[in-house]
Amino acid sequence: MREITLDEIEALAVGAWVLGTGGGGSPYLGLLNMRRLYADGRRVSLMDPDELADDDMVAVVSNMGAPLVGQERLVDSANIARAVTLMEEYLGKPFRAIMSVEIGGNNGVQPFLAAAELDRPVVDADAMGRAYPEAQMTSFAVGDLKPWPLSLVDPRGIEGIVAKVPTWKWMERLSRKMCVEVGSIAATCKAPRTGAEVKRWGILRTTTQAIKLGQAIRLAQKEHRDPVQAILESEKGLLLFRGKVADIARRTTEGFLRGTAKLDGLDEWRGQGFELAFQNEWAVGWQDGVPRVMTPDLICVLDTVSGEAIGTETLRYGQRVTVVALPAPSVFLSPRGLDFVGPRAFGYDLDFRSVFAGAAA
Amino acid sequence: MREITLDEIEALAVGAWVLGTGGGGSPYLGLLNMRRLYADGRRVSLMDPDELADDDMVAVVSNMGAPLVGQERLVDSANIARAVTLMEEYLGKPFRAIMSVEIGGNNGVQPFLAAAELDRPVVDADAMGRAYPEAQMTSFAVGDLKPWPLSLVDPRGIEGIVAKVPTWKWMERLSRKMCVEVGSIAATCKAPRTGAEVKRWGILRTTTQAIKLGQAIRLAQKEHRDPVQAILESEKGLLLFRGKVADIARRTTEGFLRGTAKLDGLDEWRGQGFELAFQNEWAVGWQDGVPRVMTPDLICVLDTVSGEAIGTETLRYGQRVTVVALPAPSVFLSPRGLDFVGPRAFGYDLDFRSVFAGAAA
Known part of the structure; x- marks a missing residue:
C-alpha cells in the first residue's frame, strides 16, 4: 500500500x-x-x-x-x-x-x-x-x-x-x-x-497500468515524440487506421449513447474508409465494409496529434484521428467470456476474431 | 381484535x-x-x-x-x-x-x-x-x-x-x-x-365497510332484490346512468391500463350517452358530453342485473351496466386532497364538483 x-x-x-x-x-x-x-x-x-x-x-x-x-x-x-x-x-x-x-x-x-x-x-x-x-x-x-x-x-x-x-x-x-x-x-x-x-x-x-500508460503519453508529449506510438508500445497495441471524421451519428436511448462514426483515410489509408459502431464504447470497426476489429479487443480512437483519447460523446466532424487496438484481458477470451462481451453480446452476428490473432507471427 | x-x-x-x-x-x-x-x-x-x-x-x-x-x-x-x-x-x-x-x-x-x-x-x-x-x-x-x-x-x-x-x-x-x-x-x-x-x-x-357492503350485495342477490339498490343504500350512493356498452378502448402503457368506455342509455336514459375515462380506475364520467362525475367521488360501473362490479380490464361490448357514484373520503375533499386526487391530478382541466354537492337538498 x-x-x-x-x-x-x-x-x-x-x-x-x-x-x-x-x-x-x-x-x-x-x-x-x-x-x-x-x-x-x-x-x-x-x-x-x-x-x-x-x-x-x-x-x-x-x-x-x-x-x-x-x-x-x-x-x-x-x-x-x-x-x-x-x-x-x-x-x-x-x-x-x-x-x-x-x-x-x-x-x-x-x-x-x-x-x-x-x-x-x-x-x-x-x-x-x-x-x-x-x-x-x-x-x-x-x-x-x-x-x-x-x-x-x-x-x-x-x-x-x-x-x-x-x-x-x-x-x-x-x-x-x-x-x-x-x-x-x-x-x-x-x-x-x-x-x-x-x-x-x-x-x-x-490502476497501475492506467497510471503508467498516462505517464508514457505525457512523457511523449513533453519530449515531442509521437504519443500514439507511446500508447502502442506501452500497451503492445496495433495501429489500425488513420483518417478524419466524415460522419458521426449518436442518440441517447435506454440509458446508453449509441451510434456510428465514419472515417475517411489519410496517409497510407487514403481512399479507404473505416466505420465504427458504439454503445457507450466502441464495439466493432469495419475497414471498407469488412469487420477489422471487435470487442473484447480494445478499440481506441485517438487524436492523431496529441494522442489524447476521444470519447463517443465528443468525437466531431473533421477531427484527425487514429484507430488503435489494444489486447483484451484474457478472462474475456474464453467461450464464456465471449458470451458476456463478444460481438454477439452487442447484437453483431460475428464470430470473434482477435486482431492480434495473426499479428504475433 | x-x-x-x-x-x-x-x-x-x-x-x-x-x-x-x-x-x-x-x-x-x-x-x-x-x-x-x-x-x-x-x-x-x-x-x-x-x-x-x-x-x-x-x-x-x-x-x-x-x-x-x-x-x-x-x-x-x-x-x-x-x-x-x-x-x-x-x-x-x-x-x-x-x-x-x-x-x-x-x-x-x-x-x-x-x-x-x-x-x-x-x-x-x-x-x-x-x-x-x-x-x-x-x-x-x-x-x-x-x-x-x-x-x-x-x-x-x-x-x-x-x-x-x-x-x-x-x-x-x-x-x-x-x-x-x-x-x-x-x-x-x-x-x-x-x-x-x-x-x-x-x-x-x-375493511369493515367493504365486508358490510359485500354482505348487503350478497343478501340482496339471495333474496332476489335489486343489488344495485342495496349498494346505493349501504354506501349512500347515487344512481347516475343505466345503459349498455357501445365501445371500449384500452391500452397498457407506463405500467397503467388507460382508456375510455362509451355507453348507450337504456330505460329513462334511452337516447342519451355516457362516456367514462380511466387510468386503472374510472376517473371522469361525461353525460352527453357534459362532465357529470369525477374523482375523488367514487365512480362504479356495475352489472345491472347481478350488481357485481366490473373492472376497467373486463368491461366488454354489449354489457348492460349501471353507473353509480359513492361519496369520497373527506380527506380528499380539501384543497390539498384535491391536489393529489382531483381531476387535474389525472390531467383533466376540470374544477372538482362533487355529484353529491346538490344531492343533499
Whole structure:
C-alpha cells in the first residue's frame, strides 16, 4: 500500500481515458474533484490486491449512465461516497477498501473520489480492464459471482437498492431503468466483493497500468515524440487506421449513447474508409465494409496529434484521428467470456476474431 | 381484535370490487389464495386502529401494477408476504400488523394473504378508501408523511428497495419503473407507518365497510332484490346512468391500463350517452358530453342485473351496466386532497364538483 500523488492521478486520468475505448465518460470530470480534495489535504493510498485478506469486504463503485449526460451533470465526490455508505448501512458492515468496476474512462477515477471522502484505500484492480456499457459485462459475471445487491444514488435525495436478482442481466435491466428514471446518470455501488473474490476474479493491477500508460503519453508529449506510438508500445497495441471524421451519428436511448462514426483515410489509408459502431464504447470497426476489429479487443480512437483519447460523446466532424487496438484481458477470451462481451453480446452476428490473432507471427 | 371468517373474506372480495371503482384488479384472485389458506387451517384477525399503540409499526401492502396484467399473472400469497419480510429485514424490526394501501379491488384482500402467511393481524383501515393508480394518491401523502422506504418483490427472485426519495411523486416514478421492468405487476410493501400515523391519517374501518357492503350485495342477490339498490343504500350512493356498452378502448402503457368506455342509455336514459375515462380506475364520467362525475367521488360501473362490479380490464361490448357514484373520503375533499386526487391530478382541466354537492337538498 502506498500513497498516490496528485500527479499520478493526473496520469491515471490520461491513461483511463484511452482504456475507456470511447466510453466511460471523461475522467477529467472526476479529476477536477481530486484536485480539490488533494488541495484540501486529503490523500488516497493504492493497495495491491494481494494485501487484501480473503474475508475483507471491497466496495465496487461506478458512475453509471450515458456519457453524453455525464458531460452535462458534473461529478461530485459526495455522490459516489454516499453510494458506498448506503451499501454499508444496508449490509450492516464496513468496507475495507474501494475499487472500480471499470478502469476505463471516468470510472477509473471514481474510487479515488469515494476513497478520499471516506478515508479508505483503493484496490489496484477492476472488473473490465477497460470500459463496458452493461452490468453483466464484467469478470465477476464471467466468474459467476453473486450479482446483488446494488445501491444507487442521485444527488436530489433519491436512493435505491436492488436487493436481489436471479441473473446479472436482471441486475442490468433493473438498475438501468432506475438510472434512466433519475436522468440517465447515477452513482452506484455494485455487488460487494470479498478479498478472495477480487484476487480470483478481478482484473488485477489495472490502476497501475492506467497510471503508467498516462505517464508514457505525457512523457511523449513533453519530449515531442509521437504519443500514439507511446500508447502502442506501452500497451503492445496495433495501429489500425488513420483518417478524419466524415460522419458521426449518436442518440441517447435506454440509458446508453449509441451510434456510428465514419472515417475517411489519410496517409497510407487514403481512399479507404473505416466505420465504427458504439454503445457507450466502441464495439466493432469495419475497414471498407469488412469487420477489422471487435470487442473484447480494445478499440481506441485517438487524436492523431496529441494522442489524447476521444470519447463517443465528443468525437466531431473533421477531427484527425487514429484507430488503435489494444489486447483484451484474457478472462474475456474464453467461450464464456465471449458470451458476456463478444460481438454477439452487442447484437453483431460475428464470430470473434482477435486482431492480434495473426499479428504475433 | 376478532377472528375473521372465510365468509366475511368472501363478502370483503365482493365489496372491495365495488370500491375498486373499476381498478385495483379482481379481488377474486386473492380470494382463491384465502380459501386455500383457510383450508390449511390458517386464520386472520382484524384489529381496530384504536388497538394500535402509537409506536407500533404497521406494514402497508399492495400488489402494484396494471389490472390487465394482473389477470394473466396469478396472485400468490408468498409474494406479498415476502415484500413484508424484506421490509422487516431492511428496517431491522418487526411489524405489529398489516394493512392495505387501498381497500378497493384485489388490494382489499392482499393484507389478509400476508397476514395469513406471517400470523399477524390486519388493521381495519386503508389509505384511499377506494383504489387509485399512483403512489402519491393516498391520505398518507395528503398528510405529508414520509414517502420512503418501499420494498418490491417479483416471484422470479427479484427484490428491490426504494430507500429514499425527495417526494411522493418520485416514489411513484421510481417504483413504477421498477414495476414495469419486472412485467407491470409486483408485490410491494409501502413506507411503514406508526400506529399514531395510521390513527391520524389512515382512512379508518374501511375493511369493515367493504365486508358490510359485500354482505348487503350478497343478501340482496339471495333474496332476489335489486343489488344495485342495496349498494346505493349501504354506501349512500347515487344512481347516475343505466345503459349498455357501445365501445371500449384500452391500452397498457407506463405500467397503467388507460382508456375510455362509451355507453348507450337504456330505460329513462334511452337516447342519451355516457362516456367514462380511466387510468386503472374510472376517473371522469361525461353525460352527453357534459362532465357529470369525477374523482375523488367514487365512480362504479356495475352489472345491472347481478350488481357485481366490473373492472376497467373486463368491461366488454354489449354489457348492460349501471353507473353509480359513492361519496369520497373527506380527506380528499380539501384543497390539498384535491391536489393529489382531483381531476387535474389525472390531467383533466376540470374544477372538482362533487355529484353529491346538490344531492343533499
